[in-house]
Amino acid sequence: MINFEEELKKFHPSTEVEEIQDDIYNRSATDIAGVFEQMFVRKEEVQQQQEQMIGG
């Protein structure tokens, strides 16, 4: 049996036209490719630090 109150919770207000800009700004732009790029950059930084330490 469907519970009206429970089902009603699944409905959310629609984004209004005036709110489109805020909606876009509030979206998380993080994707797996982005995470990978950050990981690569981080890895490069760590390698450079290690090389500097060995060289020092």
Added chain:
Amino acid sequence: MVCYQCGCQLSEQDYCTSCGADVSLYKKIICLSNHYYNEGLEKAKVRDLTGAIDSLEHSLKYYSRNVEARNLLGLVYYEIGESTEAMSEWILSMNVEPKKNIASDYIQRIQNNPSRYDVIRQTMKKFNQALSYCQQGSKDLAVIQLKKVLSLSPRFIKAHLLLALLHIDNEDWEKARRELNKTLAIDRGNTQALLYMQEVDKMLAPDDIEKNDKKRKKEETVRYQSDNEVIIQPANLAEGTRGGLATILNVFIGLVLGAAAMYFLVLPANRKAAQDEAQERVESIAGQLDSKTNQIQQLENQVKALEAAKAQLEADLDVYEGNEGKLKEMDQLFVAASTYLSTKDVSQTAERLDHVRETIKIEETSEEFQSLYNSLLALIGPELAQTYRDSGYVSFRNKDYGSAIESYSKAVYYDPNNADALLELGDAYRMNEDSVNAVTIYNRVIELFPESDTARRAKQWLHDYSEGDAE
């Protein structure tokens, strides 16, 4: 596919041929994103729009700069009535790929159509209002609002689903099924709609109805065993065996219910009918009263108009009847005419005519009045003029030039063709040392009677006067 580090085009190798970066994992991520995009496209083609949205969102989770996936996601959102979500996706797509992007075309098509843009705005506002009504428990208002939303945007899935849910809650299964069918015609894979449809089907299933009927029939019968036989008997008959007390009780309850029905249903209905009748009568009387009031108002207006007309007529009558009225003037003229006809006395007639001329302006009287006056004047004019001329001559001889001027003026008035009287009037002015009037009169003589002796005399005098003036 380009390298995430240097931006160069990647080859089949697992490393970038330009910068040497390891791109094996990166290429797998992009491939996964493309795979989900293809899956979303396939689902969209068979109208499994919910599945398509799911796949495309997965695709964008892997690679958010997948422009094709984002554009398709926007298109699917637009198809299910989520226009603002669609616009958000297309704007994001434009940010990633500003040139040669079909998303710009989609956005322009909406923005260049103000009515469509307004419909989208109204749809979202009204849907949110309907959802708010639901949350507040105003379900009837929510249904009305959702119907408005769907009249604006018939493909708005979320509104169809919410309306179906409200119908289910109201146990209006047929209406709920209708909404769900509309939803599934747009989006075949909508899990929420499928779930609701399952519930609706269960409630409307014919097997269940039959089962319910059988159960009800079973309840309406009484089974008991008598010796070796099972006797099935309707429940109503079974009650008959309980005795007369139950029957009396039932009759009593029936009477009470009848009385209650009479009190609560019939009497209020009669009272309502009487009130309605009274109300109708009051309205009828009020209508008649309005009509009478209008008639009275019209009659009052007519009375005012008639009073104004009467006042005007009375004023006109006063003009004719007053001491100096037109009738009085007519009387004076008639008296003058009567005097002349009966006595032929020119001087008396002249006095009457003088009185008429002094009291009224002849040129403002009627044509008939002027005609009679002029006729009378023509009859007595020359004779009267001669009388005044004689009188003027006597005054002139006695050097009473003022009286002479007065007499000659009357003579000229009563006989304008009398050139001698006009010249003598000029002489009287001259002797009275009124050169201006004397010159005017002499000039008039010359103008009116140019070839006469009188004119020559007038010219001579003017000549003398001008020479004397020059000296």
